[in-house]
Amino acid sequence: MKAFNWQEAFGERASRIRASTIRELLKLTQRPGILSFAGGLPAPELFPKEEAAEKAAAILKAKGEVALQYGPTEGYFPLRAFVAEWIGVRPEEVLITTGSQQALDLLGKVFLDEGSPVLLEAPSYMGAIQALRPFGPRFLTVPAGEEGPDLDALEEVLQRERPRFLYLIPSFQNPSGGLMPLRARERLLELVMERGLVVVEDDAYRELYFGERRLPSLFELSREAGYPGVIYLGSFSKVLSPGLRVAFAVAHPEALQKLTQAKQGSDLHTPMLNQMLVHELAKEGFPERLERIRRVYREKAEAMLQALDREMPQGVRYTRPQGGMFVWMTLPEGLSAEALFQRAIEENVAFVPGSPFFANGGGENTLRLSYATLNPEGIAEGMRRLGRALKGLLALV
Ligand SMILES: Cc1ncc(COP(=O)(O)O)c(CN[C@@H](CCCC(=O)O)C(=O)O)c1O
Numbered sequence: 001m002k003a004f005n006w007q008e009a010f011g012e013r014a015s016r017i018r019a020s021t022i023r024e025l026l027k028l029t030q031r032p033g034i035l036s037f038a039g040g041l042p043a044p045e046l047f048p049k050e051e052a053a054e055k056a057a058a059i060l061k062a063k064g065e066v067a068l069q070y071g072p073t074e075g076y077f078p079l080r081a082f083v084a085e086w087i088g089v090r091p092e093e094v095l096i097t098t099g100s101q102q103a104l105d106l107l108g109k110v111f112l113d114e115g116s117p118v119l120l121e122a123p124s125y126m127g128a129i130q131a132l133r134p135f136g137p138r139f140l141t142v143p144a145g146e147e148g149p150d151l152d153a154l155e156e157v158l159q160r161e162r163p164r165f166l167y168l169i170p171s172f173q174n175p176s177g178g179l180m181p182l183r184a185r186e187r188l189l190e191l192v193m194e195r196g197l198v199v200v201e202d203d204a205y206r207e208l209y210f211g212e213r214r215l216p217s218l219f220e221l222s223r224e225a226g227y228p229g230v231i232y233l234g235s236f237s238k239v240l241s242p243g244l245r246v247a248f249a250v251a252h253p254e255a256l257q258k259l260t261q262a263k264q265g266s267d268l269h270t271p272m273l274n275q276m277l278v279h280e281l282a283k284e285g286f287p288e289r290l291e292r293i294r295r296v297y298r299e300k301a302e303a304m305l306q307a308l309d310r311e312m313p314q315g316v317r318y319t320r321p322q323g324g325m326f327v328w329m330t331l332p333e334g335l336s337a338e339a340l341f342q343r344a345i346e347e348n349v350a351f352v353p354g355s356p357f358f359a360n361g362g363g364e365n366t367l368r369l370s371y372a373t374l375n376p377e378g379i380a381e382g383m384r385r386l387g388r389a390l391k392g393l394l395a396l397v
Pocket residue numbers: 020022023026038039040041098099100101102125127169174202204234235236237242245246247
């Protein structure tokens with residue numbers, strides 16, 4: 001029998017398919033005793049477990065022939081109507097996706113060819129980098145700061161490049177926590193409208209604001225300006241359940257049709273039972289649920305910042321988020337977040353080292369901390385452990 005070699009069997013694209021650092025780390029953090037600040041996993045205490053059990057049974061009893069049958073690729077219409085009401089569009093403008101993660105894959109499939117330029121921030125959501133990389137794009141990056149992307153750098157890039165789309169997370173950016181002020185959103189849209197470019201706005205953390213009110217999305221601003229080029233991604237993962245894998249894309253009919261056709265080839269449709277369950281759980285008391293979630297994450301963020309202020313040695317910098325789930329930390333130049341990670345695991349605490357969030361490399365002295373999953377006591381203890389690991393590392397330099 002001839003020796004078998006998978007590497008020879010794989011297609012060329014397979015060489016661009018790599019593991020997700022967060023996914024790999026999450027396996028490690030299942031170890032008992034580890035306090036994990038790695039995954040942006042929503043607070044489990046917020047999951048409507050009992051209600052979901054009742055409603056799932058009721059759906060199967062009353063509408064089992066719909067829940068268990070193939071369904072429309074566009075999504076379960078009552079859920080599309082709910083999303084339309086929430087986002088302020090028509091149901092026909094909504095495509096239900098299997099997580100925003102699938103929407104990112106569909107966007108790569110529809111917009112990117114080998115070598116296509118695509119612009120994103122450095123750092124940016126590593127799941128987007130992972131979804132887009134197999135299509136072989138040329139990543140263009142601009143620095144991400146506490147007020148969103150560096151618009152001067154962006155303008156400079158756009159003078160010499162025409163990206164297939166710009167991938168942005170204007171509200172509570174993952175991982176840097178940045179929040180684009182209104183004037184920056186308006187300036188960005190001007191830059192994009194002048195050039196007729198496509199923007200993909202990933203608004204996964206839209207509702208997790210700690211202030212008085214939500215800022216208008218790029219999508220809302222583009223609609224007011226009559227500009228069709230913004231594709232909006234939203235998700236139920238951070239406001240209801242990530243395990244049900246229900247999210248959505250909102251776009252101009254021509255773009256939405258192409259994304260829908262791509263989805264047909266990907267998974268036919270998002271699981272019907274999950275869509276119907278999300279609809280049943282969301283259709284009553286959604287505003288009250290969102291208010292409670294904002295309060296819980298505000299408290300967790302406060303606990304994290306108090307612990308960091310108490311435990312972190314001189315020279316360590318970190319963001320003070322106004323929403324979302326993450327604190328972005330920068331170690332003193334020359335210190336490695338990977339080396340810190342090894343020491344942290346020995347202290348039974350975990351986080352995500354920053355470099356996988358940089359599409360073109362860099363970020364070796366950065367790391368992301370999620371405060372979403374643990375309670376304030378766990379956060380305080382975890383930061384004590386991280387402080388110990390850091391002081392141990394600093395003692396070596
Ligand atoms: C900006 C942004 N866009 C899309 C997603 C994925 O959302 P879905 O659950 O696929 O709707 C996420 C979720 N990111 C989390 C979840 C990843 C969890 C995991 O890989 O297990 C994280 O960064 O930790 C996100 O932050």
